[in-house]
Amino acid sequence: MRTQLIAARTVAEALADLATEPDSTSPPRSNGRPIPEIAGPREESLAEMVRLFAARRGDPIQIEVISNPDDPDGDLYENGALLPCPHATFSCPTFEQWLSRWRSAIRSAGGRSALRGVAP
Numbered sequence: 001m002r003t004q005l006i007a008a009r010t011v012a013e014a015l016a017d018l019a020t021e022p023d024s025t026s027p028p029r030s031n032g033r034p035i036p037e038i039a040g041p042r043e044e045s046l047a048e049m050v051r052l053f054a055a056r057r058g059d060p061i062q063i064e065v066i067s068n069p070d071d072p073d074g075d076l077y078e079n080g081a082l083l084p085c086p087h088a089t090f091s092c093p094t095f096e097q098w099l100s101r102w103r104s105a106i107r108s109a110g111g112r113s114a115l116r117g118v119a120p
Contacts, residue, residue: 001046002080004039005095014038039084041092049095056099
């Protein structure tokens, strides 16, 4: 699956900004504004990001990509139709940057993390 992962914190900040805009009382499109879209800075393979996450955690697991021919949305996942539009807001960090910060936070916490097993 092709995706553009984005940190939850980045989404929360964007939603807070959107909610506090002067024109936030009217819904998008009713005032001519498009529906806002936010995404990570680049297209990624979800399977590759899971492999990277598992490797950084030291999990000896094998990730296999499969398709379900009975899924009516399967083509959307595989051909990139669910990727953001060109007018989206693209924001940092990249998945690798987020993962590096996550690992640094675990090291500084003495190896303990409430985030163990949680992806961005």
